[in-house]
Amino acid sequence: MIDRPLTHLRHVDLAVPDYDRQLDFYTGVWGLTTVAEDSGIAFLAAEGSPEQYVIRLRRAGDKRLDLVSYGAASPADVDALAERLIADGVRPISRPGTLDTPGGGYGFRFFDVDGRTIEVSADVAARRHRRIEERESIPVRLSHVVLNSPDLNRTRAWYERHLGFRLSDTLGHPRMGEVMHFMRISSQHHSMAIARGPHTSLHHVSFEMRGLDEYMRGSGRVIRAGFRKIWGPGRHLAGDNTFTYFLDPHGNTVEYTTELEELDEDTWHPHVYDFSEPEVTDQWGTANAMNEFVAKESFNDPDHGCFVAPPV
Known part of the structure; x- marks a missing residue:
């Protein structure tokens, strides 16, 4: 059993009806950086963070929380966690496998007790980030x-x-x-x-x-x-x-x-x-x-x- 399977919070993914307005807010006002965008999905990074992105926006008819993503230390930990969750009756969404998102990695998704989608992943490539300078008022x-x-x-x-x-x-x-x-x-x-x-x-x-x-x-x-x-x-x-x-x-x-x-x-x-x-x-x-x-x-x-x- 893995007592502490998670290492850190990776990103929070939001579905939004007014995609363009949300993208303008998070990049133009809030201070995030667009690192990839395609067909109504934008991946937004914090300049001081090695995470590939910290917010994902998806154009959708309804507003919702798409998912919350956490890191794991290794693919082996991802596999062990997936096996344990399934054995405990947690509803899986996907089996562990290669992720097709910026940075790649190895992970899987499942529902929490309230029905939220949770993702756990390992081996996601670190993003080239930088030190946030004095008086630079954007998220680290x-x-x-x-x-x-x-x-x-x-x-x-x-x-x-x-x-x-x-x-x-x-x-x-x-x-x-x-x-x-x-x-x-x-x-x-x-x-x-x-x-x-x-x-x-x-x-x-x-x-x-x-x-x-x-x-x-x-x-x-x-x-x-x-x-x-x-x-x-x-x-x-x-x-x-x-x-x-x-x-x-x-x-x-x-x-x-x-x-x-x-x-x-x-x-x-x-x-x-x-x-x-x-x-x-x-x-x-x-x-x-x-x-x-x-x-x-x-x-x-x-x-x-x-x-x-x-x-x-």
Whole structure:
């Protein structure tokens, strides 16, 4: 059995009806680079990341989360994970094999407990990337993804059992109970979080910036371009990272962040933080107040792609 089959988050793939508008936003405003485009599919890289791409956009009639992709250490680990998942009754989409996407590699796809498509791959060629310079306010890399689930603890248990995620911290509320679990696959505080929502959907995708100045400059650029800021700037307690959240043209929440906490896994014990306390949601006190209207924005639209594999 592979206790820790995953190494890192690779990319998040989105299907969008207004493809051209989304592509303009992610490249012209958000700061990603188009590395390949063909027949309504664009692969977008972060300049500081060795990943071939961190966002894939696909032209489609309906908005959906196409898939979330993670890395594995070797093809042997990919094969072992596929065998274990099938034996445990996880629904496969494809068998391990060669990937026909930028960088190639060896991987497979399957559905998670909520019906999202997950991809795991190894041996993807590293992209030639570069150091992000001072005051260059574009993403260095993909930081993390947060997923909405109507059954928070069922989803958490599935990811712990099948993919080796570990709990870092939990957000709770005196009346609402547990509302978010921060999950890790490395010493990074979280590569994924699971939020309690009314339906299965994408909560947000987060991008790491070079530093505080670049984070603020990037946030200012998005505001000046006329895109809606939901929440921020501020600094969370869980993860100790900065945050500013925006809506992309199709209503997906995207975040600029920096300084996400690195844990000492030998000594770390998960906390349960009361997010009704203002200093939990924002240590600085600079963000607009977290309330039901802010939270509702990140519920997103119900994902109609559940248990339906993307066509590519």
